[in-house]
Amino acid sequence: MSTNTSLKCKFEVFRSTVNNQFYFRLRAENSEPIFSSEGYLRKSDCLSGVTSVRKHTTQEQYYNRLGKAPNLYFTMEASNGEPLGRSEMYTTLAAREVGIASVKANAPVAPLVDLTLATA
Numbered sequence: 001m002s003t004n005t006s007l008k009c010k011f012e013v014f015r016s017t018v019n020n021q022f023y024f025r026l027r028a029e030n031s032e033p034i035f036s037s038e039g040y041l042r043k044s045d046c047l048s049g050v051t052s053v054r055k056h057t058t059q060e061q062y063y064n065r066l067g068k069a070p071n072l073y074f075t076m077e078a079s080n081g082e083p084l085g086r087s088e089m090y091t092t093l094a095a096r097e098v099g100i101a102s103v104k105a106n107a108p109v110a111p112l113v114d115l116t117l118a119t120a
Contacts, residue, residue, distance in 0.1 A: 009034065009106035011050050013043070014115040022046035022116070024085075026053070026107055035076070035103050037085040043116065050112060052078050053085065057107040063100060072096045076103075 008029040015022050021039030024046055028034055035053070040046040056062040056078055064075045070091040076084045087103075090096040 009102070009110040011053075011107075011110050011112045012115055013046055013050070013112065015043075024050050024053075026103060026110060028102065028106075033088055034099055035085050035087050035107070038083060047112075049084060054108050056084065058104050065096065065100075069093070074100055 009026055011024055011026055013022060013024045016039065019039060021041060022043045022045070023039055024037045025033045026035040037046065037049050040049065053076065056076060062076050062078070062084075064077065065072075066075060067073050067089075070089075072090040072093065072095070073087045074096060075086045078084055087096070087099050090099060
């Protein structure tokens with residue numbers, strides 16, 4: 001992943017063909033996923049998850065840094081303690097921090113692309 005934290009990211013909402021649940025992911029301009037949600041049974045809950053990420057993303061206390069090199073990642077939780085999602089895997093502490101910085105910088109303003117509309 002690039003060290004540029006001003007990437008043009010986008011949220012994508014999609015429905016899994018495996019379990020029929022709704023998910024969102026934040027993708028960097030290079031299409032690499034940065035952050036992904038858990039599954040939601042209802043699309044409205046998935047969209048609320050995106051809203052919650054946007055609300056909490058700039059606040060450091062909602063991030064959990066986990067794993068050991070070369071399997072480092074971070075999670076984010078809402079103010080009620082519910083998980084919002086997790087990052088992709090990083091091989092270094094510095095790379096994980098770049099990922100967090102990118103989420104903080106981009107998630108609040110990233111456009112939402114609803115991929116479920118294309119398959120409806």
